[in-house]
Amino acid sequence: MTKAIILVGVGGQGTITTSTILSKGLIEKGYDVKMSEIHGMSQRGGTVVTQIKYGDKVYSPIVGEGEADLIVSFEKIEAVRAIPYLKEGGTVITDTREILPMPVLTGAAEYPKDAIDELKKAVPNVIVVEAYKVAEELGNVKAQNIVLLGALVKQLGLDDVDWKGLVAKNVPEKLVDLNLSAFEKGYQM
Amino acid sequence: MSKMIMSGNEAVARGFYEGGGHFAAAYPGTPSTEILENIGGLYKDVIYSEWSPNEKVAAEAASGASIGGMRSICTFKHVGMNVAADPIFTMGYCGVNGALIFVTADDPACHSSQNEQDNRLYAPHAKLAMVEPSDSQECKDFMIKAMELSEEYDVPVLFRMTTRVCHSKSVVELGERTEVPVRKYEGNAAKYSMLPVNAKKRHIIREDLLAKMEEYANTCELNKVEEAEGAKIGIITSGISYQYVKDVFGETASVLKLGLTYPLPRKLMADFASKYETLYIVEEGEPYLENTVKALGFTNAIGKEKLTIQGEFNTKVVRDSLLGAQDEFRYQVETVNVPARPPVLCAGCPHRGFYFALSKMRDKFVSLGDIGCYALAINPPLSGFDTCVCMGSGFSLLVGLSRALKAQGDTRKAIGELGDSTFFHSGLTSLIDIVASESNVVACILDNSITAMTGHQQNPGTTKNLMGYESPAIDIESAVRSLGIDDDHLRVFDPVDQEAAKEALEAALKAEGPFVIITKRPCALIKEVQKANAGKHVKMNPDKCVGCKQCMKIACPSIAFDEANKKAYIADIANCNRCGLCIQQCKFDAIEKVGE
Numbered sequence A: 001m002t003k004a005i006i007l008v009g010v011g012g013q014g015t016i017t018t019s020t021i022l023s024k025g026l027i028e029k030g031y032d033v034k035m036s037e038i039h040g041m042s043q044r045g046g047t048v049v050t051q052i053k054y055g056d057k058v059y060s061p062i063v064g065e066g067e068a069d070l071i072v073s074f075e076k077i078e079a080v081r082a083i084p085y086l087k088e089g090g091t092v093i094t095d096t097r098e099i100l101p102m103p104v105l106t107g108a109a110e111y112p113k114d115a116i117d118e119l120k121k122a123v124p125n126v127i128v129v130e131a132y133k134v135a136e137e138l139g140n141v142k143a144q145n146i147v148l149l150g151a152l153v154k155q156l157g158l159d160d161v162d163w164k165g166l167v168a169k170n171v172p173e174k175l176v177d178l179n180l181s182a183f184e185k186g187y188q189m
Numbered sequence B: 001m002s003k004m005i006m007s008g009n010e011a012v013a014r015g016f017y018e019g020g021g022h023f024a025a026a027y028p029g030t031p032s033t034e035i036l037e038n039i040g041g042l043y044k045d046v047i048y049s050e051w052s053p054n055e056k057v058a059a060e061a062a063s064g065a066s067i068g069g070m071r072s073i074c075t076f077k078h079v080g081m082n083v084a085a086d087p088i089f090t091m092g093y094c095g096v097n098g099a100l101i102f103v104t105a106d107d108p109a110c111h112s113s114q115n116e117q118d119n120r121l122y123a124p125h126a127k128l129a130m131v132e133p134s135d136s137q138e139c140k141d142f143m144i145k146a147m148e149l150s151e152e153y154d155v156p157v158l159f160r161m162t163t164r165v166c167h168s169k170s171v172v173e174l175g176e177r178t179e180v181p182v183r184k185y186e187g188n189a190a191k192y193s194m195l196p197v198n199a200k201k202r203h204i205i206r207e208d209l210l211a212k213m214e215e216y217a218n219t220c221e222l223n224k225v226e227e228a229e230g231a232k233i234g235i236i237t238s239g240i241s242y243q244y245v246k247d248v249f250g251e252t253a254s255v256l257k258l259g260l261t262y263p264l265p266r267k268l269m270a271d272f273a274s275k276y277e278t279l280y281i282v283e284e285g286e287p288y289l290e291n292t293v294k295a296l297g298f299t300n301a302i303g304k305e306k307l308t309i310q311g312e313f314n315t316k317v318v319r320d321s322l323l324g325a326q327d328e329f330r331y332q333v334e335t336v337n338v339p340a341r342p343p344v345l346c347a348g349c350p351h352r353g354f355y356f357a358l359s360k361m362r363d364k365f366v367s368l369g370d371i372g373c374y375a376l377a378i379n380p381p382l383s384g385f386d387t388c389v390c391m392g393s394g395f396s397l398l399v400g401l402s403r404a405l406k407a408q409g410d411t412r413k414a415i416g417e418l419g420d421s422t423f424f425h426s427g428l429t430s431l432i433d434i435v436a437s438e439s440n441v442v443a444c445i446l447d448n449s450i451t452a453m454t455g456h457q458q459n460p461g462t463t464k465n466l467m468g469y470e471s472p473a474i475d476i477e478s479a480v481r482s483l484g485i486d487d488d489h490l491r492v493f494d495p496v497d498q499e500a501a502k503e504a505l506e507a508a509l510k511a512e513g514p515f516v517i518i519t520k521r522p523c524a525l526i527k528e529v530q531k532a533n534a535g536k537h538v539k540m541n542p543d544k545c546v547g548c549k550q551c552m553k554i555a556c557p558s559i560a561f562d563e564a565n566k567k568a569y570i571a572d573i574a575n576c577n578r579c580g581l582c583i584q585q586c587k588f589d590a591i592e593k594v595g596e
Helices: A015-028 A076-081 A115-122 A131-138 A141-156 A163-170 A173-188 B008-018 B034-042 B055-067 B078-094 B119-126 B136-152 B163-167 B196-219 B241-249 B266-273 B288-295 B315-323 B350-359 B373-378 B393-407 B420-436 B476-482 B498-510 B527-532 B550-554 B581-585
Strands: A003-010 A032-037 A047-055 A068-073 A086-094 A126-128 B003-007 B023-026 B048-051 B072-077 B100-106 B129-131 B157-162 B168-173 B224-226 B233-238 B253-258 B260-262 B278-282 B365-368 B413-419 B441-447 B490-493 B515-520 B537-540 B559-562 B567-570 B591-594
Touching: A003 A015, A003 A076, A003 A141, A015 A032, A015 A047, A015 A141, A015 A163, A015 B003, A032 B163, A068 A076, A068 A141, A076 A086, A076 A115, A086 A115, A086 A141, A115 A126, A131 A141, A131 A173, A141 A163, A141 A173, A163 A173, B003 B008, B003 B136, B008 B034, B008 B100, B008 B136, B008 B157, B008 B163, B008 B168, B023 B034, B023 B055, B034 B048, B034 B072, B048 B055, B055 B072, B055 B078, B055 B100, B072 B078, B078 B100, B078 B119, B078 B196, B100 B119, B100 B136, B100 B163, B119 B129, B119 B157, B119 B260, B129 B136, B136 B157, B136 B168, B157 B163, B163 B168, B196 B266, B233 B241, B233 B266, B233 B288, B241 B253, B241 B278, B241 B315, B253 B266, B266 B288, B278 B288, B278 B315, B350 B373, B350 B441, B350 B498, B350 B515, B350 B550, B350 B581, B365 B393, B373 B413, B393 B413, B393 B420, B393 B441, B413 B420, B413 B498, B420 B441, B420 B476, B441 B476, B476 B490, B476 B515, B490 B498, B498 B515, B537 B567, B550 B559, B550 B581, B581 B591
Parallel strands: A003 A068, A068 A086, A086 A126, B023 B048, B023 B072, B072 B100, B100 B157, B129 B157, B233 B253, B233 B278, B365 B413, B413 B441, B441 B515, B490 B515
Antiparallel strands: A003 A047, A032 A047, A032 B168, B003 B168, B129 B260, B224 B253, B537 B591, B559 B567
């Protein structure tokens, strides 16, 4: 069986690093893996979507609507935006982090106040992870992505992989310890 | 051998390396850029690589290396091939000495492009062989094969990819590099000087070689039949579409998967087509395979009747189009209205300063944009420009448009903007036309010291090159002055400085004849710039903020407004680099500097 995961966030949040580490771990486990990312038009500020599929044999690298077993969202309204991609019975892991898009900043649109409550009403399996807050407490908000990686790995039950070794190899050297703590915190949440 | 997960672009670079490549040139363009970045970053000890000023120059540089005997590659995005088409068509007649590969990265669905052109059509038009991989492993393997075929059939090979092949990652088995000696250069005017007398002969030779190559295509390993037992459906496909076909049909249909798609293996296609009652042709974009299948007499083939010519496919598009749409369950959160999140100019982006200054006088100008990060200034509230066509057009369009405005009594002045890399690409020749035609226009070069939009590639104005070595930086101002632009018709300033910007735009309005503006401030995301700005940001003093929202007018993603308290605040300190644009906007000194 092929499993499909979508990671969504905003440019600069580190979704691609998370996907890269996840892919490497899945290969270590012996799966065929495909990962797809769309580089937006801007370095920062736009919605970023990364997709990962794994199984015995994967053909299409793209996850279509209604196909995702798991959506991991780094920003709460991006979780809502991605919801059509969730498979029936699938799970959403979302941070509560808010990043205001330009139409909200300029007053042309409103940022939804109760996005997570409404999401929970519509989708049975929603796991809220305060990853940004945890990373902030650890001393570097950029570790948000690794907190979410920890939560994701736990949710998928992908245990017998040296995740911490992979994290260490894929983050800047001076941030290794901090990111290992971030992974642990995410895993325990 | 070790296995790695690689993007198609990384795998193409790896294939060129393993296949003994020597020379690589390109101009950056999504989704092709990472091919040269990988060659320049990983294999510079054995492969020369460069960012050329534009695709035509890159194609010619690679052609020169090939004529000289090197295995050579030139990469571009689909529209970049239009720029490079001139040398490519003629090299189609000349053929090669060392292998010559042109990689086109097409972008169906316009993820980051101005059109959806299908560059497969270039292959028959320019008489190039064409190879199409469908995943990263094939990107590597087919690249090695393409180099061999190029030399064997004396033909440049068009290596055709699409966004999903370029940017999706899959598992690749790595091999070792095979060292291939540079072939001896021997002058051969009859082969490489395409004067009419030679060109006519080369055309005959090319047609003969393509006919031979078609025989090879009918039996080669790049084109393969995957027969499903008892299947009544036959599908002909290539590239990424193959993956969707396998997802939808699995073992219920036989598939002819084409990897060598010009010259097309017509015998193989006819043999396959004749076996199936139902015949689908699954290809994104134009009916390229379909037209050939139908020309072979298989008018029962179903292609564009059911599968869209627009955008890109996925498994669902192929399934719904060919097997009928199904009612499928979808979660919906109807109670939440999710605001759009368009890409924006970054916090601290130098282009914001220029376009903000222009926005204050926008009624006096007709503004023309170009391809680059500054294209993001099109959205309100900056509403920066009216046109964005292709690289360099921000200047060349001025020549015609200014005369059209004059002819209809429109007194607004025509102003065009493009970046440093775009200036070197083709803005320079456009500026030459502005000067030579004595056009009464304003040409602005927004110099941020990097090719930013495609992810920070070096260009002729930077002090380093693709391989990381020091390189001479060409001075834009000197180039402009050398065209005859004098002090009265030139302003050079930091675009964050709104006083300087205002003075320049007012001078430009009054001046007669060609006027040039050069704004100079490096992209805020350049590593050295980020390092220099580390710790610098602004903070809002809520006691001084009166809620006038003047700072919101610059559309900076770091500044937000709290409607409850009627105060502005800094929503994203991490990305603020204290460019100072907002400080100039605040008449109440509520925005304060933090950090040294």
